[in-house]
Amino acid sequence: MVVLETAAQPLVILAQAMLFVKLKVVADMVSLCSRVALKAWLIALYPSHAIWAYCVGHAVSSALLVVIYYGTLLWHVRSPDNCLPVKSASELGPRLVPGQPALDRDQLALTWSFFKQGLLKQLLTEGERYLMTAFHLLDFSEQGLYDVVANLGSLAARFLFQPVEENAYVYFSRTVERGKPVSAAAGRVLHDLLRAP
Structure with a gap:
């Protein structure tokens, strides 16, 4: 699945650069709907093989995503009013x-x-x-309880540091420009943020 979706990534980037927003929306919608429908259908037919249905649904939706992107962009390449920066289908591949x-x-x-x-x-x-999981230290119910406690324990840190992160993002996005030297003030702020307990 990952390999299939990785094969489509250059085309996804090309489609985004060419502002093909409808293509992304339609491809994601068709992929998601096919995955959900296929998983539901397979689970209804074979309830004891839910993991198998999950895998098949994801594999088919990933393949469908690749076919949609390649098909649409190949159609654009072959059309007489090609607006893409590529002139042949061979340029779309590695x-x-x-x-x-x-x-x-x-x-x-x-x-x-x-x-x-x-x-x-x-x-x-x-x-x-x-x-x-590997050493069977806890059973599944104890692992679930551990996850709940760990996530609740990390909420305090998230709530504490989220405003700091958001404000730092706004500050650095306004004071630091790509390709230019960082000012001494921005360097001091970064140093203080990293050294703060």
């Missing part, structure tokens, strides 16, 4: 550029760094759940 390496070392290093950060974040935020 291809090697002559004289360029297949993998850019800088982008590969950046991707590896993001992967490691994402894995570390996942382990730090969901690690206790993995341990509870």
